Amino acid sequence: MKLxxxxxxxxxxxDVCFLDSEDTRLKEETLSNDLYGANQIKEAILTYNGQFHYEKIVVGMESTSVYSFHPxxxxxxxxDLQRIGVEVVVQNPKAIHRFKGLFEEDKTxxxxxxxxxxxxRFGRYNKTxxxxxxxxxxxxxxxxxYQVIQQMTECKQHFLENLYYKCNTLSNDVDTSIFGAAMMELFVDTLSLDDIANMELEELAFFLQGKGKGRxxxxxxxxxxxxxxxxxxxxxxxxVQHSVDMVLATYARLVQTLKKQIKELDKGIKALFVILPEAECLLSVPGIGPVYAAGIIAEIGQIERFETEAQLAKYAGLYWKRSQSGDFESERTPRVKTGNQYLRYYLVEAANSVKRNEPVYHEFYLKKYKEVPKYKHKRALVMTARKLVRLVDVLLRNRQLYTSERSV
Structure with missing residues (x-):
C-alpha cells in the first residue's frame, strides 16, 4: 500500500489530505503554514507509516512562489522522513489545475x-x-x-519619453548613448536648451569630456x-518645461541608483557562483560570463532534476507544440507560453552573446534568420537559445568543459 x-x-x-492507494481518505485538516504546522504533517506521516508500513510515501504540493518553499x-x-524514503515533489500549478478540471465540484x-x-495517486507527477x-x-x-534590469528598462523608457518633450530631435542626431553620465547630466542640469545652444563650442566640449571622463x-x-x-x-x-525637467531629474537619479544596485548584485553573484562545481563548465563557453552562467545554473539547480534535455527545454519554455491527426501534420508549431521565465531570459541573453563569439552558433542564427520574412531576429535568437539548451545539458550532466565543434 502507498500513502x-x-x-x-x-x-x-x-490544508492537508492523507490519501492511500485504495482511495481512502485517512485524514483531512487545516494547519498553520509555519514550523509547528509542518511538523504536525511530519508526525502524522510517521504515525501512519508505523501502522501500515507503506511501501511508498509521496508528499506533494503546488509551486506557489515563496509560500511552498519552507514546507x-x-x-x-x-x-526521519528521509529514513523511511518519503518523496517530496513540487508540481506545476497548471498540471494540477488541468487535473481538477476533470471534476465538477466546488473550489475550496x-x-x-x-x-x-x-x-x-495516479503517478503522473514529475519526480522533482x-x-x-x-x-x-x-x-x-x-x-x-533580472527584476532590477526590468525596472531600469522601464525608467529609461520614461526618461526618453520626457526627453522627447524637451528636445525631440536629440535621439535621431546624436550617435552616443543618451544614458551616459555626460548626456544625462547635461539634460537634467539647471541649464536651459537655449543656454546649451549658446555656449561656446569649446566650453560645451570641455563639459562633455569632463563628465564623460575623457571617453x-x-x-x-x-x-x-x-x-x-x-x-x-x-x-x-x-x-511645462519646469515639469519635464523635474521628471527627467527624477528618472536620471533612478537610473543611476539602479545601475549601482546591478553592480552590487553582480559582485554578490560572482562571489557565490565561484563555489559551485558547475561554474567552470558554463564559463568555458565563449560569450557566457559569470552573470549569465549563474542565472542559468540557479534556475536549473541539480541537472539530475531533468531526465533529458527535452525536459529542460520544456521547463525553460523553449518548446514548440506538435499538432498531428491522422495523415495531417500541421506546419504551424507555436511556442508554448509557459515555463520558467527567468531561465528563458538568461538562456536567450546567453545565446545572443554566444552567437557573437562562437562561429557555429553564429551560422545557426543566420540560417534561422533567413528562414522567415517576419520576426527574423526574435525567432532566430529563440531557436539559438534552444540549441544552447542541448549544450548546457551536456556540459552540466557530464561535468565537462566546452570544446569548439570545429576544433574537434
Missing amino acids: FVGIDVSSKNL STLLDNDK DRIDAFRIADFL IIKEEKYVALQRLTRSR FRDPEKLAKTIQKAIRDSYRLGKV
Missing part, C-alpha cells in the same frame, strides 16, 4: 488538497528534486538582478551635433 499526502499551500495555512524544504530535508482549499493527493540551499541562495540574487574621441563634433539638435527642436512653455 499520498496532498498539501494546498497559502500564505497562512496548509517543501523542511519535509524534504527531515532526517480542502478539496484542492484532496485533488493534489489524488493527482499523486528539491534544490539545494546553494542554488536557492544564488537564485535570490539572479532573480533580483569621447571627438568631443567637439559631439558638441556641434548636440547644439544643432537643440536648435532644430521645438520649445516648451515655462510651466
Whole structure:
C-alpha cells in the first residue's frame, strides 16, 4: 500500500489530505503554514507509516512562489522522513489545475488538497528534486538582478519619453548613448536648451569630456551635433518645461541608483557562483560570463532534476507544440507560453552573446534568420537559445568543459 499526502499551500495555512492507494481518505485538516504546522504533517506521516508500513510515501504540493518553499524544504530535508524514503515533489500549478478540471465540484482549499493527493495517486507527477540551499541562495540574487534590469528598462523608457518633450530631435542626431553620465547630466542640469545652444563650442566640449571622463574621441563634433539638435527642436512653455525637467531629474537619479544596485548584485553573484562545481563548465563557453552562467545554473539547480534535455527545454519554455491527426501534420508549431521565465531570459541573453563569439552558433542564427520574412531576429535568437539548451545539458550532466565543434 502507498500513502499520498496532498498539501494546498497559502500564505497562512496548509490544508492537508492523507490519501492511500485504495482511495481512502485517512485524514483531512487545516494547519498553520509555519514550523509547528509542518511538523504536525511530519508526525502524522510517521504515525501512519508505523501502522501500515507503506511501501511508498509521496508528499506533494503546488509551486506557489515563496509560500511552498519552507514546507517543501523542511519535509524534504527531515532526517526521519528521509529514513523511511518519503518523496517530496513540487508540481506545476497548471498540471494540477488541468487535473481538477476533470471534476465538477466546488473550489475550496480542502478539496484542492484532496485533488493534489489524488493527482499523486495516479503517478503522473514529475519526480522533482528539491534544490539545494546553494542554488536557492544564488537564485535570490539572479532573480533580483533580472527584476532590477526590468525596472531600469522601464525608467529609461520614461526618461526618453520626457526627453522627447524637451528636445525631440536629440535621439535621431546624436550617435552616443543618451544614458551616459555626460548626456544625462547635461539634460537634467539647471541649464536651459537655449543656454546649451549658446555656449561656446569649446566650453560645451570641455563639459562633455569632463563628465564623460575623457571617453569621447571627438568631443567637439559631439558638441556641434548636440547644439544643432537643440536648435532644430521645438520649445516648451515655462510651466511645462519646469515639469519635464523635474521628471527627467527624477528618472536620471533612478537610473543611476539602479545601475549601482546591478553592480552590487553582480559582485554578490560572482562571489557565490565561484563555489559551485558547475561554474567552470558554463564559463568555458565563449560569450557566457559569470552573470549569465549563474542565472542559468540557479534556475536549473541539480541537472539530475531533468531526465533529458527535452525536459529542460520544456521547463525553460523553449518548446514548440506538435499538432498531428491522422495523415495531417500541421506546419504551424507555436511556442508554448509557459515555463520558467527567468531561465528563458538568461538562456536567450546567453545565446545572443554566444552567437557573437562562437562561429557555429553564429551560422545557426543566420540560417534561422533567413528562414522567415517576419520576426527574423526574435525567432532566430529563440531557436539559438534552444540549441544552447542541448549544450548546457551536456556540459552540466557530464561535468565537462566546452570544446569548439570545429576544433574537434
